[in-house]
Amino acid sequence: MTKPSQPTYFEAQQWASFCLKTAQLPTDSARFLLLGLSQLDQTQLLIHYRELVPAALWAAYQTAIERVVAGEPTQYVLGKAPFFGLSLTVNPAVLIPRVETEELVEWILTDMADEGPLKVLDVGTGSGAIALALKREQPTWQVSASDISQEALTVARANAKRLSLDVDFYHSDLLADVPATAFDVIVSNPPYIATSEKAVMDASVLNYEPEQALFAAHAGLVLYEQLAQTVAQHLTTNGRLYLEFGYHQGAAIQKLFTEALPNATVTLRQDMAGDDRMVRVINH
Incomplete structure (x- = not known):
């Protein structure tokens, strides 16, 4: 899957899920990280799904996904756990x-x-x-x-x-x-x-x-x-x-x-x- 240059929230999560699935990792980390980094809740994320991700957030999200694909636990990448x-x-x-x-x-x-x-x-x-x-x-x-x-x-x-x-x-x-x-x-x-x-x-x-x-x-x-x-x-x-x-x-x-x-x-x-x-x- 080609990495989008300026994705919507939906496209960003789809890309992240694809990366995680390719690495044989749980794809639910894609949403967990996007919620955590954006500081949106589930409902807010759905409302924003078709909007473009701000550039700084998209950069941070890509880095976070790369760290998880490299083996780092999602909770340490985000710095928090429920x-x-x-x-x-x-x-x-x-x-x-x-x-x-x-x-x-x-x-x-x-x-x-x-x-x-x-x-x-x-x-x-x-x-x-x-x-x-x-x-x-x-x-x-x-x-x-x-x-x-x-x-x-x-x-x-x-x-x-x-x-x-x-x-x-x-x-x-x-x-x-x-x-x-x-x-x-x-x-x-x-x-x-x-x-x-x-x-x-x-x-x-x-x-x-x-x-x-x-x-x-x-x-x-x-x-x-x-x-x-x-x-x-x-x-x-x-x-x-x-x-x-x-x-x-x-x-x-x-x-x-x-x-x-x-x-x-x-x-x-x-x-x-x-x-x-x-x-x-x-x-x-």
């Missing part, structure tokens, strides 16, 4: 929030819907996705978040400020340097991919997303092992730990927390695809 109704700033210091993690947030909100003000901690917050989504949905909750990466905390703090959401952030390796208080809810989506899985992973993830936030030792379980040994002292009586994990790790995760916390109630939960992907540990 999560649970929020628009979060993202860059290669943080993982791109996944839709599966929205299911973890939904589980917590459903479980704790009738509870009063709670103390909540998001461990390994990255962009701040989980913490900020919970705070936005439950403004009375006292939400804190931690990460081992100072670069990630910079992104998370900026997201909180831009969204006017009051979350406390701590630089901490898991629970080592968080406040010595008991939390009603601790949630985490820690690194859980075994290094042996690199061979089957998407190149755009390996080449662009932060390795520290992806991979973990002991077949991806080392951070769960550490949490199992330390989390009880940070939870209130009947406090809850919610975790996301890899689709094939459910049995190992259940065994780990059942053995480490014999008085706890350990419940696995499936994602929309039917795979074990989340666990709730209630501390009795």
